[in-house]
Amino acid sequence: MNVLSLFNGCGMLRPALDKANIQVNNYYSSEVDKFANQIANKNYPDTVQLGDINDWHEWKLPQIDLLTAGFPCQDLSVAGNRKGLDGERSSLLFQALAIRDKLKPKYFLFENVANMGKQNRAEISKLIGVEPVKLNSKYWGVQNRERLFWTNIANVKQIEQGQAINDKQKLFQDILLDGVTDKAKAKCLLASYYKTQASPNRLKRYIKGYFATYNFVFTELNQIQLQMIFDKYGRDWSDDLLNNTAIRKLYPVECERLMNLPDNYTEGVSNTQRYKMLGNGWDVDVVAEILKGLNQ
Numbered sequence: 001m002n003v004l005s006l007f008n009g010c011g012m013l014r015p016a017l018d019k020a021n022i023q024v025n026n027y028y029s030s031e032v033d034k035f036a037n038q039i040a041n042k043n044y045p046d047t048v049q050l051g052d053i054n055d056w057h058e059w060k061l062p063q064i065d066l067l068t069a070g071f072p073c074q075d076l077s078v079a080g081n082r083k084g085l086d087g088e089r090s091s092l093l094f095q096a097l098a099i100r101d102k103l104k105p106k107y108f109l110f111e112n113v114a115n116m117g118k119q120n121r122a123e124i125s126k127l128i129g130v131e132p133v134k135l136n137s138k139y140w141g142v143q144n145r146e147r148l149f150w151t152n153i154a155n156v157k158q159i160e161q162g163q164a165i166n167d168k169q170k171l172f173q174d175i176l177l178d179g180v181t182d183k184a185k186a187k188c189l190l191a192s193y194y195k196t197q198a199s200p201n202r203l204k205r206y207i208k209g210y211f212a213t214y215n216f217v218f219t220e221l222n223q224i225q226l227q228m229i230f231d232k233y234g235r236d237w238s239d240d241l242l243n244n245t246a247i248r249k250l251y252p253v254e255c256e257r258l259m260n261l262p263d264n265y266t267e268g269v270s271n272t273q274r275y276k277m278l279g280n281g282w283d284v285d286v287v288a289e290i291l292k293g294l295n296q
Ligand SMILES: C[S@@+](CC[C@H](N)C(=O)[O-])C[C@H]1O[C@@H](n2cnc3c(N)ncnc32)[C@H](O)[C@@H]1O
Pocket: 006, 007, 008, 009, 010, 011, 012, 013, 030, 031, 032, 033, 036, 051, 052, 053, 054, 070, 071, 072, 073, 092, 277, 280, 281, 282
């Protein structure tokens, strides 16, 4: 199969293709981030880098069987600036659609955040020509991550309807290298996670429920002690336990596990770059589940 991966990031589509047992003959990537490209090629040296999507008129490609596009979401997501499809980055969707029109791949898969406004979602669905399905990574792994997928791969509606059955009951705690978490499933990993600071003065505020969307890990505690902190909080209790703990950020390897990637997939660039590309990425198991439809 010939694959064209637009907005390839560090190429999390590729391990998903492997997991779904799809044989790849040629893999073309359009991506402008040099660190993401470095990691994509470290893991899959045969990745052909095409560069900026805006230069697509110059690309020389064979017949493409699968075209994918996790188009930039900063202008669409509630966390972003909400310029919608007029935003410079999200309007790159129009380039992806023009490429699809020209190449006419047998299969396409577009992806974006689930928390965009209704109007944007309707507009994008009209442009792509199919309604999206909403899949949550928590049913395949340990992260709460809701994403919309627009595709003509046939099995996807059944996956959406059956996703709760897929819940493996894997817990966030299971993927930690050390420390304990107060959450059953991790919050959605964002590309901005690299900016998160687990400073000591955030500890009490985190327990009080501030930073509820953050992924922090308690160190030097066991689960029972952690429970005591949460149970006793707000009552008359000593600070002993709190004095013997701290919160930390997730390690990059733990973030890889959140995305169902092999350990150390993104090793080779700075932690900042690792967090960024991981937060931007596709959940490998969710995408593999969709791609299994190509074998049917
Ligand atoms: C949401 S991320 C997609 C990540 C990818 N799906 C993955 O699994 O890693 C969007 C990507 O689009 C890339 N991008 C932004 N402008 C681009 C352009 N003009 N041409 C190609 N890629 C671009 C960004 O660098 C970013 O990696």
